[in-house]
Amino acid sequence: TFESSHIASMVKKKFGTPFVITWHGSDIHSNPFRSKVIWNQTKRLLASADYNFFVSKNLLLISDKIEKSTKKEVLYSGPAKYYGKLSEGEIGRLRSEYSVIGQFVIAYVGNLVAIKNVLILPEIFQAIKDALPNVVFWIVGSGVYEDKIKKKCSDLNLDVKFWGNLLPEQMPKIYNCIDVVILPSLSEGLPRTALEAIACGVHVVGSNVGGIPEAIGRQNTFDLNQLFVERIKSRIEMILLDNIPPRPLPHAFAWKETLKKEISIYRQLLSEN
Numbered sequence: 001t002f003e004s005s006h007i008a009s010m011v012k013k014k015f016g017t018p019f020v021i022t023w024h025g026s027d028i029h030s031n032p033f034r035s036k037v038i039w040n041q042t043k044r045l046l047a048s049a050d051y052n053f054f055v056s057k058n059l060l061l062i063s064d065k066i067e068k069s070t071k072k073e074v075l076y077s078g079p080a081k082y083y084g085k086l087s088e089g090e091i092g093r094l095r096s097e098y099s100v101i102g103q104f105v106i107a108y109v110g111n112l113v114a115i116k117n118v119l120i121l122p123e124i125f126q127a128i129k130d131a132l133p134n135v136v137f138w139i140v141g142s143g144v145y146e147d148k149i150k151k152k153c154s155d156l157n158l159d160v161k162f163w164g165n166l167l168p169e170q171m172p173k174i175y176n177c178i179d180v181v182i183l184p185s186l187s188e189g190l191p192r193t194a195l196e197a198i199a200c201g202v203h204v205v206g207s208n209v210g211g212i213p214e215a216i217g218r219q220n221t222f223d224l225n226q227l228f229v230e231r232i233k234s235r236i237e238m239i240l241l242d243n244i245p246p247r248p249l250p251h252a253f254a255w256k257e258t259l260k261k262e263i264s265i266y267r268q269l270l271s272e273n
Helices: 002-015 036-048 057-066 088-097 118-131 146-155 168-175 192-199 212-216 228-241 255-272
Strands: 020-023 051-054 072-074 104-109 135-140 160-164 180-183 203-207
Touching: 002 036, 020 255, 036 057, 051 057, 051 255, 057 072, 057 212, 104 118, 104 168, 104 192, 118 135, 118 146, 118 228, 135 168, 146 160, 168 192, 180 192, 180 228, 192 203, 192 212, 203 212, 203 228
Parallel strands: 020 051, 051 072, 104 135, 104 180, 135 160, 180 203
Antiparallel strands: none
């Protein structure tokens, strides 16, 4: 967090102890651009840290606008080890339990807040419903916009299952019954939801912002303009009707690779100090 990074910088100043910061999202792509004070504090922290980690390439590039430094590295997150593809038999059992046998399941997973651009979901769902037969919609998560989304879905006569918040350990079963996850965010560092879904063999499509393209591939991301809904709908239609195989989780998002890189840099810093 910003506060812990500030404390670490004071420890370094007093005792000479090296410190490293991991930047996750709004701490770089949004907050510094809202206030000159936060900009200056962020710039100071970037410059004084012995190393700066970023959860996406996009975030690192944005940080260069604040403070250009060679002490930077992308350090991708990864899904927890219990996220993975289940057997066909188990998936069939779960689909039967959730009453979605023979249907396409299109879902959103995440907080129902403004930065996630969730108010566009009913419009996307409506476009997909008009284009595809046998499709159902799920929303997993909660937030301040939940009631507004429910009303918009009701006005459009959309049948959407709202799951509310689920424990992380429950999500692999849910993901394994989903065909496509939609991420229409206005801004992102690196969406963990995308990595979890991909690890479970799920297609992910979304907006061309932040680290989303790095996680799900450029061909599955689209600019947030007047054509966004149509392009998302068309991509989902192509994926499902052409039976396109899901994208495998890139090797760079394996925790083992992340830890190997992180430990290497810590050892380098310790030897220098």
